[in-house]
Amino acid sequence: MNVPTPKTAANAGAAAPKIITRFAPSPTGLFHVGSYRTALFSYLYARQHGGKFILRIEDTDKLRSKPEYEANIIESLAWMGLEYDEKYRQSEQAPTHRKYLEQMIAEGKAYVSREPAKDKEGNPVLDPASGLQKINDLIRFKNPGTRVAFTDLIRGTIEMETADLKDFVIAKNLDTPLFHLAVVVDDFTEGVTHIIRGEDHISNTPRQILIQRAIGAPEPIYAHLPLVLGEDRSKLSKRKGALAVTEYREQGFLPEALINGMALLGWNPGTDQEILSKTDLLKMFDLSKIQKGGAIFDQKKLRWINKEYLKHQPISAVEDALDVEVSKLGTNALFASDHLTTLIRKLAPLVLERIDTIGDIKTLFSAGEFVYLFKRPVFTTETIVQLLWKDEPSKEKTAERLTHTIEVLKALPDASFADPETIKQALWKYAEEQGKGSVLWPMRFALSGATKSPDPFALAFLLGKEETLTRLNDAIILLKA
RNA sequence: GGCCCUAUCGUCUAACGGUUAGGACACGGCCUUUUCAAGGCUGGAAUCAGAGUUCGAUUCUCUGUAGGGUCACCA
Numbered sequence: 001m002n003v004p005t006p007k008t009a010a011n012a013g014a015a016a017p018k019i020i021t022r023f024a025p026s027p028t029g030l031f032h033v034g035s036y037r038t039a040l041f042s043y044l045y046a047r048q049h050g051g052k053f054i055l056r057i058e059d060t061d062k063l064r065s066k067p068e069y070e071a072n073i074i075e076s077l078a079w080m081g082l083e084y085d086e087k088y089r090q091s092e093q094a095p096t097h098r099k100y101l102e103q104m105i106a107e108g109k110a111y112v113s114r115e116p117a118k119d120k121e122g123n124p125v126l127d128p129a130s131g132l133q134k135i136n137d138l139i140r141f142k143n144p145g146t147r148v149a150f151t152d153l154i155r156g157t158i159e160m161e162t163a164d165l166k167d168f169v170i171a172k173n174l175d176t177p178l179f180h181l182a183v184v185v186d187d188f189t190e191g192v193t194h195i196i197r198g199e200d201h202i203s204n205t206p207r208q209i210l211i212q213r214a215i216g217a218p219e220p221i222y223a224h225l226p227l228v229l230g231e232d233r234s235k236l237s238k239r240k241g242a243l244a245v246t247e248y249r250e251q252g253f254l255p256e257a258l259i260n261g262m263a264l265l266g267w268n269p270g271t272d273q274e275i276l277s278k279t280d281l282l283k284m285f286d287l288s289k290i291q292k293g294g295a296i297f298d299q300k301k302l303r304w305i306n307k308e309y310l311k312h313q314p315i316s317a318v319e320d321a322l323d324v325e326v327s328k329l330g331t332n333a334l335f336a337s338d339h340l341t342t343l344i345r346k347l348a349p350l351v352l353e354r355i356d357t358i359g360d361i362k363t364l365f366s367a368g369e370f371v372y373l374f375k376r377p378v379f380t381t382e383t384i385v386q387l388l389w390k391d392e393p394s395k396e397k398t399a400e401r402l403t404h405t406i407e408v409l410k411a412l413p414d415a416s417f418a419d420p421e422t423i424k425q426a427l428w429k430y431a432e433e434q435g436k437g438s439v440l441w442p443m444r445f446a447l448s449g450a451t452k453s454p455d456p457f458a459l460a461f462l463l464g465k466e467e468t469l470t471r472l473n474d475a476i477i478l479l480k481a
Numbered sequence: 482g483g484c485c486c487u488a489u490c491g492u493c494u495a496a497c498g499g500u501u502a503g504g505a506c507a508c509g510g511c512c513u514u515u516u517c518a519a520g521g522c523u524g525g526a527a528u529c530a531g532a533g534u535u536c537g538a539u540u541c542u543c544u545g546u547a548g549g550g551u552c553a554c555c556a
């Protein structure tokens with residue numbers, strides 16, 4: 001068995017934990033945000049009560065379970081900081097499952113049933129060897145057909161008639177248990193006290209309770225979470241745009257933001273506070289205040305949350321991403337490497353202003369934003385026209401103003417270029433006299449070659465004195481040509 | 482279709498049976514501004530419908546409607 005040392009000290013030295021929750025995903029696909037929220041709530045509940053949080057990989061479906069998906073679950077959980085105290089793999093519990101199966105058969109609570117094999121669509125399966133219809137021995141649960149009621153922490157009492165469930169199949173054979181049997185036996189043997197899972201399991205609960213009673217297991221406390229929905233209000237799935245947790249990581253989302261965003265789906269602290277750290281959640285989370293209806297996951301709000309966290313991140317995160325993008329620009333980059341480092345450091349705060357996630361930096365660069373800082377803009381006959389301010393279409397006048405701009409900047413000591421505000425002050429009076437747009441627009445366009453960019457003073461500050469003067473000069477030459 | 486769950490702005494949600502039904506995201510407008518962002522101010526926007534209980538229903542009850550879940554030799 002695979003039982004790592006408990007990673008928290010929550011119950012060190014204390015009596016046996018009273019509350020045990022579990023997260024039980026099947027490794028049949030990438031771990032997406034819907035499952036992730038279930039894990040988060042189970043985790044929070046266990047930690048809040050000094051209990052234990054168990055990860056159980058439900059890999060009894062040998063055909064669909066893949067090791068890479070299991071790895072993805074573990075990787076995602078680790079990235080999100082949801083540390084578990086114990087880990088089980090359901091397939092490794094087969095002897096225990098067999099034991100209870102045998103016991104139930106011996107007690108007449110289950111029986112072996114010889115039936116024609118069926119595939120997923122319910123069509124008969126042929127035996128490849130004989131060509132005849134294949135026959136399987138299945139193990140069916142002897143359904144007492146009683147009415148089952150259970151209490152749900154979120155929904156109150158739920159009652160269901162179990163007779164129409166018939167004698168459902170609980171195992172393909174003694175060594176191949178199916179979902180319901182495996183879940184009940186594992187929750188029992190692992191001592192799970194609180195089952196926190198998705199609403200889609202509500203209708204599974206009565207048959208699992210039936211099995212509990214048959215093997216003499218106590219009934220755990222249930223909490224069925226509302227579903228996380230796709231845009232079409234149906235259960236979130238991969239094909240409906242559900243992203244894997246690892247994909248959010250690749251897009252540059254922060255784990256804190258994802259935790260925060262997920263927690264707010266179906267739950268709120270009862271105050272207007274929306275930015276909530278894991279510590280806040282541990283303090284404020286309350287299972288009984290969870291919403292009953294499903295919730296659509298709003299990507300835009302997640303981006304906003306991420307931005308809030310990004311503001312408080314060390315700026316080096318932005319600088320590192322800029323490094324990567326700039327190095328992709330290749331050999332055309334204008335500056336020597338030490339100047340490049342300075343430029344990136346100056347640029348980072350400006351970039352931070354216009355991104356929600358670190359991944360947006362890549363998007364910005366792909367769209368050509370900021371690229372002009374590292375490569376001189378190339379003017380064409382069309383773009384040259386844009387050097388001219390809309391209220392001042394005269395090339396001569398514009399060239400004249402640029403010339404004056406150069407003179408002012410040239411007169412400025414190098415140190416003044418360390419601050420955009422100083423550059424602004426130097427030019428402001430002249431700009432106001434001439435009409436701001438007719439001075440500032442050509443200057444900005446000459447420096448960036450773009451219709452959209454930070455203001456000209458910021459550009460001059462970023463580029464430095466020498467490069468700024470070069471570009472302004474180039475523009476004048478162009479205008480005169 | 483049977484069974485089950487759910488129902489407040491476009492979205493996430495708040496509101497001991499008494500509120501001008503509040504907030505956030507998104508959206509619009511204005512301000513600031515040479516452009517684009519950012520920022521500030523501001524606007525529009527909801528109790529699914531119908532009965533009942535009550536002096537009074539978003540809130541309690543019932544019915545209807547709508548949406549969702551589930552009905553495997555998947556989990």
